[in-house]
Amino acid sequence: MPPGGTDAESDRVAAETLAASTKDLEEHAFAISSLVASLRPIAADLRVDPEPFRLQLPNVWHLASDVEAVLPAGVTALDVADVLHPTAAVAGTPHRRRGAARRRAGGCGPRTLRRSRRLARRLRGR
Known part of the structure; x- marks a missing residue:
């Protein structure tokens, strides 16, 4: 189709x-x-x-x-994901509401990103 x-x-x-x-x-x-x-x-x-x-x-x-x-x-893909997620298309606007929506959903917040960075460093052996 x-x-x-x-x-x-x-x-x-x-x-x-x-x-x-x-x-x-x-x-x-x-x-x-x-x-x-x-x-x-x-x-x-x-x-x-x-x-x-x-x-x-x-x-x-x-x-x-x-x-x-x-x-x-020094700006990583995770930094980009942090400022973009969730997008207005997903979470609407104004932008200040996105952080609350992200926290409620357990999304890609700063704590998650820090853990992801540590995991990425460990996987790379650093």
């Missing part, structure tokens, strides 16, 4: 409807804005696609944007 449709025509209509949806475009812009605001303190040279593109997944179409950034020395 094509993403978003039961045949090629309904799939095409689903993709075009998504690309023209003011609601979906606004939600995507909000999520990207939140992502960039979260990355700005730890990253440099942030670049974001000016317009989202349609991403074809196995059973649905999704709006997506490529985001690139340069991380300074």
Whole structure:
């Protein structure tokens, strides 16, 4: 089955409807804005696609944007995960509520990241 449709025509209509949806475009812009605001303190040279593109997944179409950034020395993937998780797309906004949601869910908070870093060092033999 094509993403978003039961045949090629309904799939095409689903993709075009998504690309023209003011609601979906606004939600995507909000999520990207939140992502960039979260990355700005730890990253440099942030670049974001000016317009989202349609991403074809196995059973649905999704709006997506490529985001690139340069991380300074010492900033790890775990640091990035800590500032991004959960994203606005998952936990909503404002950002200050994300920490509470993350704590309630037992997510990827600072304590979890410290344990993960220690585990990573042990696995690498350091």
